[in-house]
Amino acid sequence: MKLVHVCTCAVLYRKHALNCHRMKPALFNVLCEIKEKTVLSIRGAQEEEPPDPQLMRLDNMLLAEGVSGPEKGGGSAAAAAAAAASGGAGPDNSAEHSDYRAKLTQIRQIYHTELEKYEQACNEFTTHVMNLLREQSRTRPISPKEIERMVNIIHRKFSSIQMQLKQSTCEAVMILRSRFLDARRKRRNFNKQATEILNEYFYSHLSNPYPSEEAKEELAKKCAITVAQVSNWFGNKRIRYKKNIGKFQEEANMYAARTAVNAANASSHGSQANSPSTPNSAGSAGSFNMSNSGDLFMSVQSLNGDSYQGAQVGANVQSQVDTLRHVISQTGGYSEGLTANQMYSPQGINANGWQDAPTPSSVTSPTEGPGSVHSDTSN
């Protein structure tokens, strides 16, 4: 007991003596220099840390996903991208959309709190170490440069932790994203309105149901779906209609009647001939005939052909067609006894112009004319 006490006293005394020695500053500097040299030789020139490419990648990704980067508006970056991928966020997927955004915000929050925590811990630890070193520098040769180096080491350690945080955040975002995308890959039936818009277009262009790129875009906008979905829909519709015309008879009649009413309204409203809604009606009439008895088909076929080739249908022709269509739809008899198989006749459809139409899209667009069907149907 006593011995220990004596020893400690001795050490303390010697430390004190050393510290108070008049040569101490000089000696200290010399020792520091020596240490500096050895440390430098050992540790090479690792001082300047080059920007880690992986870290940069992670940073970029986080920024792109809206996790890091500017507050509030940030989430919209990925959201907008996702929306763009889906071809415009419709009211349909807004639920999923907000769900995605909420989850992203959650990730973002966690990321930022964690980041803050790490930064705080890093600062605290750095100060602690610096204090410690400064204190020790009274008894050990520790230069400010060395302290700085130590701080750098600490920072590097913490930044590697940060990188892990960023990495796991990225993973979380990726998982969320893939799940979100998977969710939208799942088939969802279009809402009634969208289906009606598409059907209206289809049946009013039955003679040539190939919407142009512009028409597709407009339909997509109106239906809150993507252009690709519009293309899919028309692809499916064409094939399914052709395969089983009988089955679609009722539907066709319904939409034709509706278009007819619309056209009638339009023409009664404005007595001017150039009602934009009209060109389509010609098409519908043609298709109808095709699916109906031969006589009618023939008679309207020619009519259809005329109007179609003329591209611009006058009010007279239009109203004629409309009337015809009315008659046809009221005749009603054709649907009976016409089974799907009997109906199906690729040649007939060919004759109708589906296949013959050179570059369907280019053909369709002139039919559209100024103020296409869409604008009509929407109003």
Next chain:
DNA sequence: GGCAATGATTTGAG
């Protein structure tokens, strides 16, 4: 669960 409807994907042709 069976089934039809329907949106999406794949395949192959032009």
Next chain:
DNA sequence: CTCAAATCATTGCC
């Protein structure tokens, strides 16, 4: 690339 056709996969109704 677009399209037809076949097929897959999900939805929604019974």
